Amino acid sequence: MLLLLGTSIATAQDGLSSIPVSETFSENGSYKIKSIAFNNTPGNIDGVSYVYNGEQLMYQIPRSFDMLLDNSTRIVLSNDGRIVVYYHNKKYRPEKEYDNVVVYKEGVLFGSFTTDQYAACSSKDNDCTVLYNNYDAVIDYKRSDYGKSDYKKVLRSMDEDEEWLHNKMLVIKDNIIYTVSGKKKISVFHTDNLVLEKDVDFDKLYPFIKDFPSPKTTVLNVPKTRMTIDQFTEKKSGETLNQLIEKRFNLKSVSRNDKSAAQEFKLYHVSMTGYMTRYGFLELTSLNVDPIFNKEELVQYIDDLRFDPSTIDDVLPRQYFNYYAMSYRNPNENVARDEKIAYDKAIKDERLRRERLDTINGFFIPRSLEESFAQLDKIMPLNERQILVSLENQPDKYNSDAGGLGIWIRTNWGIIDGSRFQTYFNERNLYDPKEISAIIVSQYIKYLKKENQVARNWERTHPRI
Secondary structure (H helix, E strand, O other), X not given: OOOOOOOOOOOOOOXXXXXEEEEXXXXXOOEEEEEEEOOOOOOOOOEEEEEEEOOEEEEEEOOOOOOOOOXXXXXXXXXXXXXXXXXXXXXXXXXXXXXXXXXXXXXXXXXXXXXXXXXXXXXXXXXXXXXXXXXXXXXXXXXXXXXXXXXXXXXXXXXXXXXXXXXXXXXXXXXXXXXXXXXXXXXXXXXXXXXXXXXXXXXXXXXXXXXXXXXXXXXXXXXXXXXXXXXXEXXXXXXXXXXXXXXXXXXXXXXXXXXXXXXXXOOEEEEEEEEEEOOOOEEEEEEEEOOOOOHHHHHHHHHHOOEOHHHOOXXXXXXXXXXXXXXXXXXXHHHHHHHHHHHHHHHHHHHHHHHOOOEEOOEEOOOOHHHHHHHHXXXXXXXXXXXXXXXXXXXXXXXXXXXXXXXXXXXXOOOOOOOHHHHHHHOOOOOOHHHHHHHHHHHHHHHHOOOOOHHHHHHHHOOOO
């Protein structure tokens, strides 16, 4: 209920300047799948894939199957074009679409396997992967110009088996897929009837499959546009979106990095994410604005604009942009300063008001560390308290921004927006909300472990200043 254990999901950019776009042929060469991503985030399925019979489009799948340079991914298309099997050594999210092996039949998710299910080994082991991957060991990164547009793979010297595994950890023959796992065991998947055999000895089967082909795949280097949304240029006026917003709302833009402006003027913020399409439309997926903006009006305004589509590569139907964050102020400096003074006073008055409250938004606000323990005892079930103790050395689990008791405390006990409990820590020279919640939880765990005088001992080492 309250613990809400955080999960570690990678969302950072992969560091490459290109977006995954690939073409893979069926074993008989008659069919092709073209997979197009809309961004280059690891684990991404945001995109579209097209399956062709020759040059004729058969159907499309509303996701991408990213082919990465490090041999951690492979895709197979059956000889009738109906079955797509995608392999990925990493699983980034819990949904079936992100499983390590996914099977699509005529464009619909038909089945999936985790590494444990497909490779007959435990994914908890470092070398248990659905695909054998010795990329880091055999690639000469410097001579290959890895990560650059002119990348060309150069191998180090290695044993014959390792070279074969580097190039052919997945082979196909007559619609049967043979994959070698990180444990060097072979799994055999029959795409005709979707039957899986696993845990086959490598040395036993290797002589039989060593001359089988791997899927023919071409990975295209499609440049990722690095500009931010505010730099998009409207075709009609030649002005950027940032300039258009300035005019529309009679404001002056200020860089988010301008700290002096933030101290001097009242700033109003806009942040958004969205797709730029090949036809120049910006399709918003999120928009956060301060109250000075009419959100519906801004959405409609942006929806009616048409931008220069040359900002994205011709291959992409659209590209996702996850950054636009600008600040604006009144164009009259004196007015902007007065607005800042009034705003700061209102914030100060609100914090003083909250400091006098014993309840905020229905939640009782503790006055001290010891009182917080009593409150947590009341609202946390025994089984959750036991789980919490087991996480004593894992603050990323209980104090994460993605979930955990820490974020519940920061949100509901006024550790961010002001409360008498926040003041309790501020008086002890502690101001960072995440540090404060970590202290509360870590000391509560000591309390649950029956350590004597936990709160008083902490206060003794953290007196008021």
